[in-house]
Amino acid sequence: xxxxxxxxxxxxxxxxxxxxxxxxxxxxxxxxxxxxxxxxxxxxxxxxxxxxxxxxxxxxxxxxxxxxxxxxxxxxxxxxxxxxxxxxxxxxxxxxxxxxxxxxxxxxxxxxxxxxxxxxxxxxxxxxxxxxxxxxxxxxxxxxxxxxxxxxxxxxxxxxxxxxxxxxxxxxxxxxxxxxxxxxxxxxxxxxxxxxxxxxxxxxxxxxxxxxxxxxxxxxxxxxxxxxxxxxxxxxxxxxxxxxxxxxxxxxxxxxxxxxxxxxxxxxxxxxxxxxxxxxxxxxxxxxxxxxxxxxxxxxxxxxxxxxxxxxxxxxxxxxxxxxxxxxxxxxxxxxxxxxxxxxxxxxxxxxxxxxxxxxxxxxxxxxxxxxxxx
Numbered sequence: 001x002x003x004x005x006x007x008x009x010x011x012x013x014x015x016x017x018x019x020x021x022x023x024x025x026x027x028x029x030x031x032x033x034x035x036x037x038x039x040x041x042x043x044x045x046x047x048x049x050x051x052x053x054x055x056x057x058x059x060x061x062x063x064x065x066x067x068x069x070x071x072x073x074x075x076x077x078x079x080x081x082x083x084x085x086x087x088x089x090x091x092x093x094x095x096x097x098x099x100x101x102x103x104x105x106x107x108x109x110x111x112x113x114x115x116x117x118x119x120x121x122x123x124x125x126x127x128x129x130x131x132x133x134x135x136x137x138x139x140x141x142x143x144x145x146x147x148x149x150x151x152x153x154x155x156x157x158x159x160x161x162x163x164x165x166x167x168x169x170x171x172x173x174x175x176x177x178x179x180x181x182x183x184x185x186x187x188x189x190x191x192x193x194x195x196x197x198x199x200x201x202x203x204x205x206x207x208x209x210x211x212x213x214x215x216x217x218x219x220x221x222x223x224x225x226x227x228x229x230x231x232x233x234x235x236x237x238x239x240x241x242x243x244x245x246x247x248x249x250x251x252x253x254x255x256x257x258x259x260x261x262x263x264x265x266x267x268x269x270x271x272x273x274x275x276x277x278x279x280x281x282x283x284x285x286x287x288x289x290x291x292x293x294x295x296x297x298x299x300x301x302x303x304x305x306x307x308x309x310x311x312x313x314x315x316x317x318x319x320x321x322x323x324x325x326x327x328x329x330x331x332x333x334x335x336x337x338x339x340x341x342x343x344x345x346x347x348x349x350x351x352x353x354x355x356x357x358x359x360x361x362x363x364x365x366x367x368x369x370x371x372x373x374x375x
Contacts, residue, residue, distance in 0.1 A: 077108035082124035083115025093125030104140035114145035129155035152176035173197040258283035
């Protein structure tokens with residue numbers, strides 16, 4: 001009887017130990033498998049001298065350089081995190097000397113972001129293009145929390161449906177060619193800043209930045225762009241050649257300001273900007289078929305007579321519809337001023353009538369009704 005009892009106890013303990021060991025072993029194997037599946041590929045101070053493809057999750061520490069002969073391809077759905085020690089944070093970046101092809105999709109975009117748990121603007125350096133004039137293409141990508149989201153110098157970059165957000169400067173171009181179709185620039189200190197560069201922007205939104213679009217000695221074609229909610233100004237252009245068409249400047253501080261340069265503004269709406277909607281200083285600009293409505297201060301301010309303003313609509317602006325602050329006469333004929341009453345029109349024009357030191361503004365003949373084809 002005692003022998004049978006001890007045999008039963010021995011078998012029970014053996015069964016318990018066997019099951020326990022098997023369960024523990026299975027758990028460890030499962031943990032190892034999960035770690036292998038979810039583990040990111042880590043790069044720390046790497047130079048890619050051959051073509052490389054990134055997929056899944058990639059962690060960059062320090063920097064990654066794509067050498068001139070190499071191409072970096074990033075597959076749809078990839079997440080790239082940039083994380084370095086505090087002392088190396090300024091150097092955490094992707095440098096492209098060769099070529100990058102980052103092709104996300106609408107359903108599976110590519111994310112390039114901070115690797116920190118508590119994110120902020122400037123967490124990582126950004127993507128730097130250096131002497132890269134190959135076919136660089138980023139499509140359906142989201143770049144966030146960078147110092148310079150994209151920094152292109154003597155390079156060509158093509159962006160399609162790319163969004164850069166919560167960065168210090170979303171896009172910086174020096175002697176570069178930037179083509180951007182769709183996508184957005186949001187919640188950054190500076191949206192796009194270009195020096196001696198060529199820009200082609202179509203269907204792009206620049207919103208909720210301190211400064212929207214800055215251009216210095218550059219040329220730009222900007223069509224169907226929405227520039228809205230930028231704190232200081234939507235656009236500032238100095239000595240540049242610019243063509244704006246079918247766009248919108250809405251609820252910015254200053255809408256757009258041009259210092260020198262030349263170009264045209266067509267079929268563009270300036271609505272509810274808090275300061276001057278459009279300021280022209282020494283700029284040879286043609287302003288046609290534009291709408292100036294509900295701006296808190298002056299609709300257009302001129303510092304000389306080099307602009308031609310014709311075929312536009314002005315109404316409900318709190319300041320003057322046109323303020324001539326220069327000494328030269330200005331031409332603003334064939335516009336709709338919200339009324340065909342001469343005295344009403346004159347009341348909203350600031351020129352030599354108000355201050356003999358200012359040039360006059362020629363407004364006659366004016367339109368007697370709102371033009372049919374307006375934005």
